[in-house]
Amino acid sequence: MNILFVVDPLDSFKIYKDTTFSMMREAQRRGHRIWSCEPRHIGWRTGGKVQALVNELTLTGQPDAWYRIDSTPLRALAEFDAVLMRKDPPFDSEFFYATHLLEQAEREGAKVFNKPAALRDHPEKLAIMEFAQYTSPTLVTRSAAEVRAFHAEHQDIILKPLDGMGGMGIFRVKADGLNLGSIVETLNKDGAETIMVQRFVPEIVQGDKRILVIGGQPVPFSLARIPQGSEVRGNLAAGGKGVAQPLSARDREIAEALGPVLAARGLLLVGLDAIGDCLTEVNVTSPTCFQEITEQTGFDVPAMFIDALEAALAG
Template identity: 35%
Template sequence: MKIKLGVVMDPIENIDIKKDSTFSILLESQKRNYKIYYMEIKDLYIYLNKAYADTKIIKITENKNMWFDVIKKKKILLSKLNIIFMRKDPPVNMEFIYSTYILEFAEKMGTIIINKPSSLRNFNEKLFSILFSKFIPKTLVTRKKKKIKKFIKKNKDIIIKPLNGMGGKSIFRIKREDLNASVIIETITKNESKYCISQKYIKDIINGDKRIIIIDGNPIEWCVSRMPKKDEYRGNLAIGGTAKLEKINKRNLRISKKIGKFLKKNGILLAGIDIIGGKLIEINITSPTCIREIENFYSISISSILLDKIEKILKKNKL
């Protein structure tokens, strides 16, 4: 049986194939002779109680000038696809939420959706880590300026960020004596109209922000340590951080396995968790990255491990 794989993502023409994890998954899928149906959120729709999409059947190549080719356009009933990867980057706004409801129609008909649509709705990436309170730094979630200022005073040095960002955007560091604290809080909370998350600053960021990939509850033994640039406190690769490959240490492995059990139970097949100084910061489930970075540094194919697992599920479900 030729496997039909659907992928919901941002415009494919805009990706950076050197570090795009979705591209790595698609490359491995094509090696296995999967038929790839590319779509964006705007292409999903429901008609007469069935979920469809206007798709493009594509072929891809590792060519930095032209990495995909549209073979043909095709309207398809989503339940005719064996697998659908939901790889749309944040923000997880209402359009994103609506798309998960549409994907759920296909899921109920037996299509494997990665990750499970209800879990994408239920677990905000910034708040998710709070479920594992013994692993996280001191944390406050609020939109009240007074509470944030009290948190700064108590902890002396904090990180503050919105609940719906990615790639290191709109992340601020505030020290107790910072005269810009008020304007930063006003900006992040949009004058107390938006929630944000504040956490005690972890000095060990100088040794890297560890991205650990978890597949079906099992952490990959190698992680990417994202090192901040000089005079920077954010390690995100999207803003100039550098990638260093490391083997997971014992503490981080213990944290990863604990979280992995919860992820598997909730239908989250692919995730990326962020750990700084032995403290859990985020659990990324929308479109976790760093697959390419690990594969480029070390002779391991995370995409292959992922697709092997999916094929076992397909075989078990006789899809």
């Protein structure tokens, strides 16, 4: 089987923790041929098929020079058995355009995971609003007045940009309202951009849990990303400590409720984020934490993913 990974530059990978690398390694272990390109390498010429400049990869097992490449002329994406869209956020205009090119490739016969239309339809923060029964009170708005009213009601709140990643731009405002006006102005650009506001969930001290759902089924362990020191953010990129743990009953309830729904929409891999009993994000672009969970628990997450991919292609 030939699998094309659409990724960030290979030299940016931190292979000791990178989830896409773990997928590639498992695919190669099974004898599949692996290929890569970046979104900027994808193009579409009038009257032709969506194509890309691709590299066939061989993983070397070495920590530094971890791959060898054989460059290949333009190839149609539909020639591959599977195309895995693993470009990291943010979901900006270029990501948006890439989903349209990948959707055209689908029309030409490519099998793309996660499905491009589903990537567009599930903005990672806004997607939780469909599943309000599992979230803490949340407001999405441009209005500073609405944010102030929400703060007056809930007293302790979190504010975040809709296009943030890795904990970027997250602020906590407690009951005293200190700097609320300045924070709102900074985040919503004086009303030009939409932001998300949520009631603070104190269980963050126990970790911001990443719950992986593959082919509609939950991985039995989450990765709790625990804030360190005085930090309110648990994101690993913000210095959080990742601790794998069995799913709680509530974690499993959320995963089993959302998993089949999202899988039916073409989302083979989803990363649900939860704090305490509350769903906080639905990550669909390039969910991570495969290696951390596998190393700490022995449960082979990459193998579960490639099993699901093979089953999806067989179906």
